[in-house]
Amino acid sequence: MIFNNSENILTTEELIDIYIDEFNASRARELMKKGESYYKVENDILNRKMIRYENEQPVEDETKANNKLAHGFMHTLVDDKVNYLLLKPYTLTCEDGTYLKKVQEILGNRFQKKLSQLGFEASNKGIAWLHIYIDPEGHFKMLRIPSEQIIPLWVDNDHEELQALIRYYDVEVYEGRQKKYVTKIEYWTPDNVEYYVKDNNGKVILDAEMYLDDDNSYKGHFKINNQPSNWGRVPFIYFKNNDFELPDLQFVKTLIDNYDLTRSDVANLLEEIKNVIYILKGYGGESLAEFVRDLAYYKGIKIDADDDASVDKIENNINIDAAKEHYSTLKKDIFDFGQGVDKNSDKLGNSPSGIALKFIYSGLDLKCNAIEGWLKWGFEELIRFINIYLGIIKQPSSDKKIEIVFNRDIAINESQAITDCQNSKEIISDKTIIANHPWVGNVDEEIKQIEEEEKSREVPMLGNDGSDEE
Numbered sequence: 001m002i003f004n005n006s007e008n009i010l011t012t013e014e015l016i017d018i019y020i021d022e023f024n025a026s027r028a029r030e031l032m033k034k035g036e037s038y039y040k041v042e043n044d045i046l047n048r049k050m051i052r053y054e055n056e057q058p059v060e061d062e063t064k065a066n067n068k069l070a071h072g073f074m075h076t077l078v079d080d081k082v083n084y085l086l087l088k089p090y091t092l093t094c095e096d097g098t099y100l101k102k103v104q105e106i107l108g109n110r111f112q113k114k115l116s117q118l119g120f121e122a123s124n125k126g127i128a129w130l131h132i133y134i135d136p137e138g139h140f141k142m143l144r145i146p147s148e149q150i151i152p153l154w155v156d157n158d159h160e161e162l163q164a165l166i167r168y169y170d171v172e173v174y175e176g177r178q179k180k181y182v183t184k185i186e187y188w189t190p191d192n193v194e195y196y197v198k199d200n201n202g203k204v205i206l207d208a209e210m211y212l213d214d215d216n217s218y219k220g221h222f223k224i225n226n227q228p229s230n231w232g233r234v235p236f237i238y239f240k241n242n243d244f245e246l247p248d249l250q251f252v253k254t255l256i257d258n259y260d261l262t263r264s265d266v267a268n269l270l271e272e273i274k275n276v277i278y279i280l281k282g283y284g285g286e287s288l289a290e291f292v293r294d295l296a297y298y299k300g301i302k303i304d305a306d307d308d309a310s311v312d313k314i315e316n317n318i319n320i321d322a323a324k325e326h327y328s329t330l331k332k333d334i335f336d337f338g339q340g341v342d343k344n345s346d347k348l349g350n351s352p353s354g355i356a357l358k359f360i361y362s363g364l365d366l367k368c369n370a371i372e373g374w375l376k377w378g379f380e381e382l383i384r385f386i387n388i389y390l391g392i393i394k395q396p397s398s399d400k401k402i403e404i405v406f407n408r409d410i411a412i413n414e415s416q417a418i419t420d421c422q423n424s425k426e427i428i429s430d431k432t433i434i435a436n437h438p439w440v441g442n443v444d445e446e447i448k449q450i451e452e453e454e455k456s457r458e459v460p461m462l463g464n465d466g467s468d469e470e
Contacts, residue, residue: 013204016185016196019166020204023151028126028245032148035124035247038256039078043070045260067267073256074124074249077340081248082119084361084409085368090115091405099398106140106386115375117144122241122371123248130378132235132385134222140389142382145236152238159245162234164189190233192219224392231388237381240374248367252338259330266323339363361410372406379404 010018023029037043050064089112094100114130121128125147135141151166152159167186172179185196185204195210220228221235241247335342341364387397421433434450435443 017204019151020168029148031247032125035249038074038249039124041070041072043260044257045070065268065271067264069264070260073334077338078123080340085406086116086119087409088407092402094400094402096398096400103386118239122239126241126245126247128239130237165234165236188234191230237378239378242370252334255334339367
């Protein structure tokens with residue numbers, strides 16, 4: 001790839017170096033790292049230092065109380081979102097049953113887990129990436145790549161079609177006994193992948209190790225019968241969190257930071273400031289340390305025999321009610337703007353009705369709608385790669401569309417749902433009623449079990465001659 005203009009010609013190596021430097025300094029990559037950190041409850045408050053000023057210069061004060069209370073709001077919000085949308089098994093439907101079975105075999109039993117991983121990655125980092133490849137044994141494989149390693153080069157402003165893609169990552173190597181890190185770089189196009197590395201001076205050069213076996217002549221994404229071949233498209237699939245590729249942290253970070261800060265500050269006050277401040281006049285001791293010791297041990301102190309000698313005190317009470325009100329408001333805002341469900345909220349009550357639950361979960365539903373649309377978009381792209389793979393291994397594909405349905409783990413009032421099912425008898429089909437019963441996991445298995453139980457209860461009537469009566 002060459003970038004050409006009237007003044008300069010940039011080589012592929014130079015262009016890759018520019019893209020990496022820009023991405024390393026970008027707001028998008030910073031948000032990716034923050035999103036993952038806050039999910040791990042490694043909030044910014046953990047980096048706080050207490051400062052005092054000496055000669056008008058800031059100096060870290062390690063003698064001050066410095067509580068660092070990091071709260072796991074993002075862990076809760078993201079877990080609830082992903083589990084709500086992706087915990088229950090997905091459903092695939094297609095008019096061509098034979099084709100559907102082949103696709104399910106290629107996806108494998110672990111694809112459900114892969115979807116959850118992509119959901120967490122997209123929620124924490126704004127976008128998730130799935131690398132498609134064929135292993136040396138000729139099997140179709142999928143690998144989730146950390147988003148902070150990916151620089152997409154888009155064809156369009158809507159970021160829907162890839163022109164090329166850069167992946168870079170550090171690997172640990174040893175030179176003698178010395179450990180060091182080397183930056184490996186992959187440059188993917190629809191036809192080929194090129195391998196680069198950063199040398200000791202930070203310059204991007206071809207990675208000679210990747211070309212030794214092929215004498216620098218290897219082209220393509222993989223080999224079939226020892227012949228190079230390619231997908232005809234960049235073998236990476238994106239799964240966006242929303243249209244703006246923003247992580248969930250973006251919408252609540254300042255609220256969480258303030259919650260962490262104010263809770264930590266109150267903890268510092270409780271640790272440092274006593275409820276009583278003493279005013280000493282004519283104190284006979286040598287130091288304040290001696291005063292505190294005598295007061296704690298003897299329950300009294302000595303003062304000089306002076307008319308002005310006295311000990312007064314000032315009550316120093318913290319307004320706990322005001323602090324609690326602030327925390328409560330912040331917490332409500334975090335769940336409101338984070339579109340989550342506060343399970344400790346008074347809104348839930350003891351047994352909320354179905355309508356109340358729908359209202360409480362409405363924000364979470366909207367947030368899930370955004371990522372669900374992009375998950376389905378990515379799944380369609382995955383099916384295209386599977387169809388290409390089927391052609392490579394000389395297996396027939398189909399023009400019938402495979403649709404994926406995400407079965408949300410919807411909170412319901414079980415008693416009300418069971419009553420509704422009973423009241424729907426002879427109004428709608430038994431299969432629909434069974435599908436909506438809260439205790440049923442697999443509808444087909446449940447219908448099969450019901451039929452078997454009904455057969456076992458059927459006792460044939462025998463006639464006088466021992467034969468079955470009709």
